[in-house]
Amino acid sequence: MASASTRAQGTAPGWAAASAGGALQATHPTLRARLGRIAAGSALWREAVEAAGKLGRRVMVLTPDQVQASAGEGRTGAGIDSNLLAEAMPIAHDGVRVNAVVVVVNLPLIADVHARIGSLPGEHDADLDRILIHEIYGHALPYLLSGTLAGRCADPAEGERASQACAIQRENAVRAELGLGRRVDAGLQGLSLARATSRW
Numbered sequence: 001m002a003s004a005s006t007r008a009q010g011t012a013p014g015w016a017a018a019s020a021g022g023a024l025q026a027t028h029p030t031l032r033a034r035l036g037r038i039a040a041g042s043a044l045w046r047e048a049v050e051a052a053g054k055l056g057r058r059v060m061v062l063t064p065d066q067v068q069a070s071a072g073e074g075r076t077g078a079g080i081d082s083n084l085l086a087e088a089m090p091i092a093h094d095g096v097r098v099n100a101v102v103v104v105v106n107l108p109l110i111a112d113v114h115a116r117i118g119s120l121p122g123e124h125d126a127d128l129d130r131i132l133i134h135e136i137y138g139h140a141l142p143y144l145l146s147g148t149l150a151g152r153c154a155d156p157a158e159g160e161r162a163s164q165a166c167a168i169q170r171e172n173a174v175r176a177e178l179g180l181g182r183r184v185d186a187g188l189q190g191l192s193l194a195r196a197t198s199r200w
């Protein structure tokens with residue numbers, strides 16, 4: 001998965017244009033809009049993204065079809081589990097160094113679930129913000145600020161309280177700035193779509 005994603009950076013058309021934002025790179029208009037909204041409302045987010053950019057490191061935020069399209073021939077298995085809402089994948093060099101993280105956001109699945117439960121557009125967008133905050137601020141940026149796999153900020157371990165896990169604590173700090181509620185579990189209860197699905 002990591003090697004496919006590494007190739008994606010060099011081959012995806014329009015990538016240079018998307019990099020104008022610095023450390024956060026996305027081409028999908030929905031993702032770009034949400035990333036802009038989060039940055040506008042969160043000083044913590046802006047500070048971490050800017051720090052990663054100064055280090056020359058980046059987060060590539062992709063949709064599942066973008067991962068598959070850029071992965072190319074013979075790599076149709078690349079991408080995320082179709083049941084996952086999102087995933088952050090560090091690209092490691094020499095088994096240790098991390099200069100880039102790929103975050104895949106399953107926009108079709110998120111939209112489907114919200115359509116099924118009849119959400120308002122604002123509920124869909126708020127969930128997308130929560131998911132982006134978790135994957136990018138909770139997982140991707142800690143790798144980039146450390147520059148190694150040792151920077152991993154984990155989800156709750158078995159038996160650990162969610163509120164004590166690194167990724168959830170970071171997620172909640174940015175959620176607080178944006179008024180997006182507080183996540184208190186390891187699963188989906190902190191999302192509006194929790195009433196329809198139980199996977200994250």
Ligand SMILES: [Zn+2]
Pocket residue numbers: 134138139154155167
């Ligand atoms: Zn996580």
